[in-house]
Amino acid sequence: MTVVVITGCFQYYxxxxxxxxxxxxxxxxxxxxxxxxxxxxxxxxxxELVVGDIVEVKGGDRxxxxxxxxxxxGFKVC
Numbered sequence: 673m674t675v676v677v678i679t680g681c682f683q684y685y686x687x688x689x690x691x692x693x694x695x696x697x698x699x700x701x702x703x704x705x706x707x708x709x710x711x712x713x714x715x716x717x718x719x720e721l722v723v724g725d726i727v728e729v730k731g732g733d734r735x736x737x738x739x740x741x742x743x744x745x746g747f748k749v750c
Contacts, residue, residue, distance in 0.1 A: 705736040 705718050708726040718736040721727070727739050741747065 700734060702734045702736045 704715050706715055706728040721737050
């Protein structure tokens with residue numbers, strides 16, 4: 673009986689910890705991105721990004737999607 677209670681407590685703790693980690697991942701994703709479309713810079717929601725968009729990322733910005741770097745100056749990944 674003691675083993676069942678301890679296992680249940682441990683499982684609850686692990687699930688709680690996992691939920692907090694998943695919430696923190698949601699907070700890491702930016703909600704807006706600066707893109708170059710039709711020769712203009714536009715700020716759009718990250719949900720509206722499409723394949724082929726040119727995304728401008730500056731120092732300190734979070735990357736809004738999987739992107740390919742086509743031009744960089746002083747590029748460094750930390």
